[in-house]
Amino acid sequence: MVEEGVAAREGAAGGRGGVREGGVARGRAGARAAERDETAGLVVRAREGDGGAWARLVERYTSFLWAIARSYELNDADAADVVQTTWMRLVERIDAIEEPAATGRWLAVTARRESARTARRRGREAVGGVPPAAADASAAPERIVLARERLDRVAAAIEALPRRCRALLRLYALAPSHADLAAAMEMPAGSVTSARRRCMGRLERRLAR
Amino acid sequence: MTEDDLLARIRAAFHDADPVPDGVLASGRSAFSWRTRDAGLAELARDEEPRAARSVRGTAARALTFAGPGGLTVEIEVAGRGREITGRLVPATSARVTVRHLGTAPGELTAYADGSGQFALPSVPEGLFSLVFDLPDATSVVTSWVRL
Numbered sequence: 001m002v003e004e005g006v007a008a009r010e011g012a013a014g015g016r017g018g019v020r021e022g023g024v025a026r027g028r029a030g031a032r033a034a035e036r037d038e039t040a041g042l043v044v045r046a047r048e049g050d051g052g053a054w055a056r057l058v059e060r061y062t063s064f065l066w067a068i069a070r071s072y073e074l075n076d077a078d079a080a081d082v083v084q085t086t087w088m089r090l091v092e093r094i095d096a097i098e099e100p101a102a103t104g105r106w107l108a109v110t111a112r113r114e115s116a117r118t119a120r121r122r123g124r125e126a127v128g129g130v131p132p133a134a135a136d137a138s139a140a141p142e143r144i145v146l147a148r149e150r151l152d153r154v155a156a157a158i159e160a161l162p163r164r165c166r167a168l169l170r171l172y173a174l175a176p177s178h179a180d181l182a183a184a185m186e187m188p189a190g191s192v193t194s195a196r197r198r199c200m201g202r203l204e205r206r207l208a209r
Numbered sequence: 210m211t212e213d214d215l216l217a218r219i220r221a222a223f224h225d226a227d228p229v230p231d232g233v234l235a236s237g238r239s240a241f242s243w244r245t246r247d248a249g250l251a252e253l254a255r256d257e258e259p260r261a262a263r264s265v266r267g268t269a270a271r272a273l274t275f276a277g278p279g280g281l282t283v284e285i286e287v288a289g290r291g292r293e294i295t296g297r298l299v300p301a302t303s304a305r306v307t308v309r310h311l312g313t314a315p316g317e318l319t320a321y322a323d324g325s326g327q328f329a330l331p332s333v334p335e336g337l338f339s340l341v342f343d344l345p346d347a348t349s350v351v352t353s354w355v356r357l
Contacts, residue, residue: 051241058237066229080233081337081356087240088337088354092250121258154215155222173219200212203219207210 039176040100047094058087061104064174065111068184071167072115078122082114104176108183157206165199172196243309248341248349251277256355275352283340283352291332292357298342301326305343309351312336333357 039060045053065086069079089110090103097103158166168185175181181196182189210218254276259269270288277283285296298304306328308318313334322328322342338357342350 046241054241055238058234058240062234062237063224063229066233067223070227076230080230080236083233084236084240085337085354085356087237088243091240091244092339092351092353093252094244095246096250117256124258152218152222154218155225158219158222169219170223173216173223200215203215 039104043094043097043100043103047097047100057103060176061107064171064176064180064184065107067167067170067174068108068111069115069118071171071184072112072119074115074118074122078118079115082111082118085114086111104180105183108175108180112184112186153207154203157203160206161199161202165202168195168199169203172200245341245349245351248351249278249281251275251281251283251350251352253353253355273355277350277352281350283342283350285340287333287357292335294330294333296322296328296340298322298326298328303345304328306330307341307343308333309339309341310334310336311338 039057042053042057042060046057062083065083066079069082074082086107090107097106158169161169171181171184175184178189178192182192185192185195187195252275253273255272255274257272259271270286273285273287275283275285280300281302282299283296284299285294287294296306301324302322303324303326304322306320306322307316308330309315310318310333318330318333320328320330335357337354339354340352344350
């Protein structure tokens with residue numbers, strides 16, 4: 001089965017969600033700026049050779065792709081490999097993309113599959129007697145201390161959530177669109193919405209205490 | 210707190226605790242320089258890892274198949290700690306084979322496929338790699354990037 005082909009079809013099947021500002025808070029961008037930074041437009045311009053558009057695409061999606069890799073509990077090196085592989089795979093097929101607007105979903109699915117493959121390989125290595133890569137606290141995203149000295153109430157409340165909710169809220173906060181989120185979660189858009197509401201509700205109740 | 214405010218706080222909390230390393234952003238940006246517009250793409254169609262029980266001795270091979278344009282198939286096996294690659298082109302054709310690797314100078318690792326389409330590369334370093342085939346009809350085919 002051709003992996004990329006499947007990914008593209010899966011992406012194309014996803015719904016089109018509203019586009020939110022992802023990544024680091026960017027302040028209020030005007031409607032024209034939002035249009036200029038829209039994924040499809042960036043892909044089309046990158047394809048025409050615009051390196052600046054490519055760089056903006058990378059800035060728009062990298063923290064989301066990193067969060068996908070972390071949701072599979074990959075360590076720093078493996079997560080970096082997954083993100084890099086995902087971008088290289090987009091470069092090699094950028095001219096073949098039929099629906100540029102589906103690129104975000106394709107990126108999410110590709111990162112998810114690469115993460116799953118890496119996680120499986122690490123599991124096999126552990127079973128086969130090869131010591132797992134760096135099992136210390138710094139390399140285990142599961143044990144990332146969200147709060148340290150700069151502990152604020154939101155960070156503390158997130159840390160107290162179940163692992164799945166933490167991963168989901170991170171992806172939700174970083175996904176450039178709802179369709180990208182659904183592609184990252186390998187869930188239908190409707191199930192993502194209910195899971196996301198449940199986790200946001202838990203977080204809000206903790207904050208209200 | 211509105212939902213947008215809360216989402217901004219969630220982003221800030223994760224950014225604070227687990228920021229994306231600079232090198233990760235940089236590798237994404239520089240990926241664009243590997244774009245090749247004049248070669249057909251052979252996409253990864255199959256990737257079978259060796260079983261754990263046998264891979265401990267480094268003897269089992271990882272088998273990958275790439276499906277290229279015009280029905281050209283690239284089959285390779287990666288074996289041993291040195292990642293020796295043996296492969297063949299189906300249908301059989303001669304070709305110049307060049308390794309693209311992020312940590313190796315371009316053109317440093319090359320081989321030739323003979324008339325039977327078979328080729329061998331004694332050792333390929335770890336990391337992202339792709340093969341370029343320059344075919345007798347002056348066209349080129351590249352395989353998908355794969356991590357060895």
